[in-house]
Amino acid sequence: FVSIAGVAPFLLPYYELRQEQGFARSLDDSIRYSANLSSYLASSAYAHRWLVQWIADWPRWTEVMFPGLLPIVFGAAGLVLAVTPRGSKAMPREREIVLLYGSLGILALWSSFGPAAGLYTLLYDTLPVFSFLRAPTRIAIVVVLCLGVIAALGMRRLVVVMGSRGRLAALAVSVAALAELATRMPWERAVVVPDGYSVVRNLRKAPMAEFPFYGGRSAWHLHTQYMLFSTTHWLPMMNGYSDHTPQQFRQDALVLDGFPSHDSFAVLQKARVRYIAIHWDMFGPRAEEIRTRLQPFSEHLRPLATDERMSVFEIVSFP
Incomplete structure (x- = not known):
């Protein structure tokens, strides 16, 4: 018992x-x-x-x-x-x-x-x-x-x-x-957490989404890096990875993979997401394209933190 x-x-x-x-x-x-x-x-x-x-x-x-x-x-x-x-x-x-x-x-x-x-x-x-x-x-x-x-x-x-x-x-x-039982231990270099999370950990608790939001099945495991970063703030997240993938995540991931767009903001609104983190370094050569596409939505976002690696925004309204 x-x-x-x-x-x-x-x-x-x-x-x-x-x-x-x-x-x-x-x-x-x-x-x-x-x-x-x-x-x-x-x-x-x-x-x-x-x-x-x-x-x-x-x-x-x-x-x-x-x-x-x-x-x-x-x-x-x-x-x-x-x-x-x-x-x-x-x-x-x-x-x-x-x-x-x-x-x-x-x-x-x-x-x-x-x-x-x-x-x-x-x-x-x-x-x-x-x-x-x-x-x-x-x-x-x-x-x-x-x-x-x-x-x-x-x-x-x-x-x-x-x-x-x-x-x-x-x-x-x-x-x-x-x-x-001695064997070689594959030591890994510790991940450097972006400085922007120092702001995130002090935010009011609300759902958060991080981008790029990997929508392809073969790339789902890349969401684990966001899960690791979440140990600095413990906010509920739309990102995640597991052996079992809910059907809703499969559908939303395909849309959020195209962020920023009106459809992706609609998905965020439905999930009541309040904060978004954009990792410019993970977008690589597409970073400038994402910045340009984000401009039309700037009136709906309040900047909370930004540096070369990432920017954190609060969604104050939805388009």
């Missing part, structure tokens, strides 16, 4: 979306993102390059999900110690933990293989929330977490057996586990 209460506030918007727009994922969508055996043996870590070479002739993995050799070894040790008669006497409580997390891990492993393995299809047909999922491979996170719990039992047993040297051994194993 506690888990349901904690998840409910985040689940309700998806339920409302399903009721209003019929939002759901089909089983066909899940096939593409289902795990295979190669997925559980694929790793990006330097120490596992030999493993990737070993499965090079196997079917291409759909995700990288190998948990590491040490978690597997200690997970197996924890499992054996908990289920064997000798081990269960020494670790009576741990046996219950292994049964719980072992069962959960096996079910998660089974369902991560998607519709072809059967269990995912059964859950999809039985539990409504599964129609919201797209990638069964992400269930592998549960597999790794369950393995981690069982591996911790094996580690604990090692500490007990080794006595005073147990903690040192546990520390050494932990460092080795981190070293085993």
Whole structure:
């Protein structure tokens, strides 16, 4: 009940979306993102390059999900110690933990293989929330977490057996586990937020639209830069990007892609947009054209901030 209460506030918007727009994922969508055996043996870590070479002739993995050799070894040790008669006497409580997390891990492993393995299809047909999922491979996170719990039992047993040297051994194993999973991190240069947002963050809360408003499906992902910038002001926005695109956004995006125009201002009026931000640097060589086309609408706009990169306006009236 506690888990349901904690998840409910985040689940309700998806339920409302399903009721209003019929939002759901089909089983066909899940096939593409289902795990295979190669997925559980694929790793990006330097120490596992030999493993990737070993499965090079196997079917291409759909995700990288190998948990590491040490978690597997200690997970197996924890499992054996908990289920064997000798081990269960020494670790009576741990046996219950292994049964719980072992069962959960096996079910998660089974369902991560998607519709072809059967269990995912059964859950999809039985539990409504599964129609919201797209990638069964992400269930592998549960597999790794369950393995981690069982591996911790094996580690604990090692500490007990080794006595005073147990903690040192546990520390050494932990460092080795981190070293085993070491990989190159693709660091990215931090985005420089335009200065105009320093004004936006102090504005009265009202909807905002940012331009260029990318209308083509192949360019929708470029709206994510506006989503990043929105963390400086938290105003509601017409821009956005997600795996699910509402039909209204599809229609409006095509019109707003032609901003500035009477049709685009009509869409902004319908959405009750009060502020617009125009990123001149993103328009590139078209910036001067956009400035010229914006002139006839200047009487409807009140400048709030402007520099080389962007201008922010308040819409005081609509044409």
